[in-house]
Amino acid sequence: MFPSTPLCRFHVESCIYLSPATILTPSSLRSLGGNSSAVASEKYFAGERLLCQHGTTTGITLNNHHTMSLWVDKYRPTSLGKLDYHKEQAAQLKNLVQCGDFPHLLVYGPSGAGKKTRIMCLLRELYGAGVEKLRIEHQTVVAPSKKKIEINTIASNYHLEINASDAGNQDRVVIQELIKTVAQSQQIQSSTQREFKVVLLTEVDRLTKDAQHALRRTMEKYMATCRLILCCISTSKVIGPIRSRCLAIRVPLPSTEEVCNVLTTVCKKEGLLLPPELAKQISDKSGRNLRKALLMCEACRVQQYPFSVDQDIPETDWEVYLRETANLIVSQQSPQKLLEVRARLYELLTHCIPPEIIMKGLVTELLNNCDGHLKTEVAHMAAYYEHRLQLGNKAIYHLEAFTAKFMAVYKKFMEDGLDAMMF
Amino acid sequence: MNKLPLGDNTASSRVNCWFDPSFFDLPGESFSLPVRRKGSQALGSKAEPKRQKKRKGEVSNSDPHASCLMKESAQRDQDDPWVDRYSPSSQAELAVHKKKIEEVESWMRLHTNSSKGGILLLTGPSGCGKTATVQVLSRELGLRIQEWINPTNLEPYSSSQHEWRLNSLSCSSQLVQFQEFLLRANKYNCLRMLGDGGTADRKLILVEDFPNQFYMQPGTLHENLRRFVKISRHPLVFIVSDSLSGDSSSRFLFPREIQEELDISSISFNPVAPTTMMKILTRISSLEGRKKTCGKMGTPDQAVLEKLCSGSSGDIRSAINSLQFSTLPDMSLHKGLRMMKKDRLVTSLDKDVFRTNQRKRKKQTKEQKEEQAIGGKDASLFLFRALGKILHCKRGNHECVGSGGGAGSCLPSHLCHHDREELLADPELVVERSHMSGEFFNLYLHQNYLNFFSDVEDVERASEYLSDADLLTADWTSRSTMEDYGSSVATRGLIHSNSQHISGGFRPLHKPNWLLVNKKHRENCLAAQSLFRNFCLTPVSLQTELLPYLAKLTSPMRNQAQITFIQDVGQMSLRRFPSRVKLETLMEKEPGERKMDSEEEEEDKEEGLPTSQPQLTTSQVLLEEEDLVIEEYTSD
Structure with missing residues (x-):
């Protein structure tokens, strides 16, 4: 069925999965014919542990420079030395890499602070430019219950990035299986390269407890051949044992000035002139979220160039929509209004806005309309229903309950206010 | 009922029986009969006459119960089930609407007169006269009914050696037997027996009893039918009862596309x-x-x-x-x-x-x-009425209670705002009779309750109860037990919190949007992730930051799927009243959609299929397009 040479080659490739470049190119994968090759190789090399026991692995090479022209990606720093802020931390990371011994890392910090960028820089420092040749792989993991879990991973020859929370409740299986596969294969030229590979797990705070405990065990077991870099927004949802096994690195948000600096440099590279006032406004409006700031800046560019100082910064549609919804709630408190609000909430949900974000945005907007002690009450209510949102099953019940509660409280507040004015 | 290929003389006497007799189990009757009623008769055709006799309990010697049956036969006349005794013998006696009978009749005429048979699917609730219609009509049209009955290989009373041998011969799988049955029934005519009319060459194949295998793999049934359609010479009638609890075996066994492919005519009966x-x-x-x-x-x-x-x-x-x-x-x-x-x-x-x-x-x-x-x-209660019972929450008359109990309130003063009149309907019973899971019923309530409230304070309480109910059923391990409590909390909470009920007036009820919205939400999220995978972002930042801004940018290098997706999801028309969420009015007699549409991510086993289907195709598109990119890369 197969001539002997390609088969042997495939065998080698499978065993040293994710190791040196060039061998597991997507074209070679394709030439072997995806799924059928997996079956065939399994037949021929029964008893061997092959990657393809997981099923099909389809590779797609990421080609950053051709397909993407977003400023965020275009001007993303690629080495620790080129990072724009938190330079001291960058230097420490560099030292860490040079020292040789390299612990598991837990990188945390708010969204848009540059965690991922920092991690990629670190990987580059570790392995060189080869780490930037990324490919997306579609992997199928078979759970013990015979259920097939499909998950996308991003990999280079040296590292593997998994967002295991994509697998929902089955994330434990995904973590165990994928890390095992990576960890059980050795680097091929250990003389010139690091002895370990890196598994990058994103959104660790969204993993189930089950998966986190599984992770703890896996971390210990495969310490010799692989290092984990965990990436999350807050460590509060990461269990203690994991936190204590990792070197925690906090990446705080850049300061307003730092955001302004980045914006200005990017604009300069684009050949644009960004007025400092506008840069300040953008950085304020983005909440120092650098990704958002850059996107905003680029949207400003599309909207109007040359920039003017008092140009209004484009906001996302959903944020505007959410603010209007909040205004609707404040304007009138009646069941009919609530019905209208519900329709708008549904609309937001169908536009992929997660319920937690809706809740948060709604509260922020509503709080602007409250004063004094009402603020505490509303915040308390919001916390209460946000908690239920997490526990519960159907988000709309809780979002609506919060809205109704706010309406009732606000109405009472206004009526009391009116009464007080009468006297 | 069971007219059999060879057991003619006995079967013809049984032809009148209208429905399955149900009172064989009554004390004082023979208890042995039900054992054999549905026995394996269809294919072990040589054993047929014998078993037939046994079934009638008249002549057979081998049956241990025969003698006792003989004795009872006199009394039996009286205790014969009335469904058998008064089974309809003509169209006029059928309890089915004339139009329906005509419909079936015209189909039968059409398909018996042509040499090529067709397939007819009769659906309807149990006991609405599907089988009776087929039987009466085929008698009138002079058709012989050949029915498939699931064979059983269990033969606890077979003592005779002869029978044993026969059984072991026919000991093939139900599936194979069904195939053979279809083939033979189609190919061969029945043997002429004495006392048989001349009309026996025209016949109709009836399947009411499906081999179990088909419920697990409807594909095999479809395969059989495809084969049958190619060579069919006789009309084939399937009868499937659909139940209110909605397992919808007819939809499962005969999905729409199969019905179209095989040209199956479908007639659905209504309750009598x-x-x-x-x-x-x-x-x-x-x-x-x-x-x-x-x-x-x-x-x-x-x-x-x-x-x-x-x-x-x-x-x-x-x-x-x-x-x-x-x-x-x-x-x-x-x-x-x-x-x-x-x-x-x-x-x-x-x-x-x-x-x-x-x-x-x-x-x-x-x-x-x-x-x-x-x-x-x-x-059972139609959903529309069940919802109405909860939402309109009719209460007892005030005076009635007042006269009985003086002050009318037995609650202490600080609780007296919780005092309500007595309910006319029992909420739990209403939910139970609506044949719906509590969770689903709650969704319906949630969709509709706001129109019945006039006061925001009431709405606040009601919505909190609904939130409570959701919380109760949140944990899937205990959901089956907690569901009842959840629905109880929701229904009673809604009723209780509606203190100033808007009385009177018809208000339209709507189907819940949530299922659709939730499905769409997840679909969109999945699609977003697969389409914009190469941005390597976490879902949240992808959906809330990148996509909305991409909609505002003019980034050139994107494929068509991405562009349409961004236009659809990234942008929101701000002024327009949301039109995406359409309200679907609930019709009066409509059964609710029973499937929860793979709503719970955690425990739903079949979850992947319906939602991931569109996503898979989109990612397929992506794969192909990205393949081109790969080639560029390798040629470098």
């Missing part, structure tokens, strides 16, 4: 109309009354008949069965009624309000029980 049923029940009871000589049976009066009629919810078989049951001397209804009256007398002596309330409830449940005892079939 109350007037028609009344007519038939009256006829039967009057016939019985005339026959009644020994006086051991009471004739039911009109009221009882009506009760039976309403209790059976359109199932004529169960109605006739319960009619016979109710006229049995021991189980007489009147006795029960008398007892009940006595009960009422006793309780009515109490003057206390509390007791009065209790009594009322007791009376209510008694009435229900009465209906149940006779009817035997659960009364």
Whole structure:
């Protein structure tokens, strides 16, 4: 069925999965014919542990420079030395890499602070430019219950990035299986390269407890051949044992000035002139979220160039929509209004806005309309229903309950206010 | 009912039997009969005549129960189930609407006269006369019915060596046997037997009893049918009962595309109309009354008949069965009624309000029980009415209670704002009768409750109850038990919190949007992740930051799928009143959609299929397009 040479080659490739470049190119994968090759190789090399026991692995090479022209990606720093802020931390990371011994890392910090960028820089420092040749792989993991879990991973020859929370409740299986596969294969030229590979797990705070405990065990077991870099927004949802096994690195948000600096440099590279006032406004409006700031800046560019100082910064549609919804709630408190609000909430949900974000945005907007002690009450209510949102099953019940509660409280507040004015 | 290939002389006498007899289990009757009724008769064709006789319990010597059956045969005449005795013999006697009969008849005429057979699918609730229609019509058209009945290989009473051998011969899988049955029934005519009419060359193949395998793999059935359609010479009729609890085996076994592919005509029957049923029940009871000589049976009066009629919810078989049951001397209804009256007398002596309330409830449940005892079939409530019962929350009259209990409130003063009049409907019962899971019922309530409230404070309380209910059923391990509590909390909470009910007026009810919205949400999220995978972002930042801004940018290098997705999801039209969420009005007699549409991510096993389908195709597109990119890369 197969001539002997390609088969042997495939065998080698499978065993040293994710190791040196060039061998597991997507074209070679394709030439072997995806799924059928997996079956065939399994037949021929029964008893061997092959990657393809997981099923099909389809590779797609990421080609950053051709397909993407977003400023965020275009001007993303690629080495620790080129990072724009938190330079001291960058230097420490560099030292860490040079020292040789390299612990598991837990990188945390708010969204848009540059965690991922920092991690990629670190990987580059570790392995060189080869780490930037990324490919997306579609992997199928078979759970013990015979259920097939499909998950996308991003990999280079040296590292593997998994967002295991994509697998929902089955994330434990995904973590165990994928890390095992990576960890059980050795680097091929250990003389010139690091002895370990890196598994990058994103959104660790969204993993189930089950998966986190599984992770703890896996971390210990495969310490010799692989290092984990965990990436999350807050460590509060990461269990203690994991936190204590990792070197925690906090990446705080850049300061307003730092955001302004980045914006200005990017604009300069684009050949644009960004007025400092506008840069300040953008950085304020983005909440120092650098990704958002850059996107905003680029949207400003599309909207109007040359920039003017008092140009209004484009906001996302959903944020505007959410603010209007909040205004609707404040304007009138009646069941009919609530019905209208519900329709708008549904609309937001169908536009992929997660319920937690809706809740948060709604509260922020509503709080602007409250004063004094009402603020505490509303915040308390919001916390209460946000908690239920997490526990519960159907988000709309809780979002609506919060809205109704706010309406009732606000109405009472206004009526009391009116009464007080009468006297 | 079971007209069999070879057992003609016996079968012809059985042809009149209308429905499955159901009273063989009654004390005093033979208990051996049901054992064989559905025995393996269809294919072990040589064993047929013998078994047939045994089934009738008349001649067979090998049957250990035969003698006792003989003795009883005299009494049997009386205790023969009425469904058999009064089975319809002509179209006029059928309890089915004329139009339906015509429909079936024209199909039958069309397909028996042409040399090529077709497939007909009859659906409808049980006991609405599907089988009876087919039988009556085929008799009138001179067709012979050849029916498939699931063979059983269990032969506990087979003592004779001969039979054993035969059984072991026919010991192939049901599936194979079914295939053979279809083939043979189609290919070969029946053997002419003595006493047979000349009409036997035209026949109709009937399948009412599906091999179990098909429920697991409907694909095999479809495969068989495809083969059948190619060579078919005789009409083939499938009868599938659909039940209110909605497992929808007809949709499962015969999905729309198969129906189209194989050109299956489908006719669905409605439950028997109350007037028609009344007519038939009256006829039967009057016939019985005339026959009644020994006086051991009471004739039911009109009221009882009506009760039976309403209790059976359109199932004529169960109605006739319960009619016979109710006229049995021991189980007489009147006795029960008398007892009940006595009960009422006793309780009515109490003057206390509390007791009065209790009594009322007791009376209510008694009435229900009465209906149940006779009817035997659960009364069901259409969703529309069930929702109305909760949302309109009719309460008892104020004066009525007030006169009984003086002040009218037994709550202490600080709780008196919780005081409500007594409910007319029991919420739990309403939910139960709607044949719906509590969770789903809550969704319907949630969709519609706001129109019935006038006050924001009330809405606040009501929405909190709904939120509570959701919380109760959040954990999937305990959901099955907590579901009842959840629905109880939601229904009672809604009713209780509606203090200033807007009375009167018809308000349209709508189907819940949530399922659709949630499905869409997840679909979109998945699509977003697969389409914009190469941005390597976490879902949240992808959906809330990147996509909305991408909509505002003019980034050139994107494929069509991405562009349409961004236009669809990234942008929101701000001024427009949301039109995406369409309100679907709930029709009066519509059964709710039963499937929760793979709503819970955690435990839903089949979750992947419906939602991931569009996503898979989009990612397929992506794969192909990205393949081109790969080539660029390798050529570098």
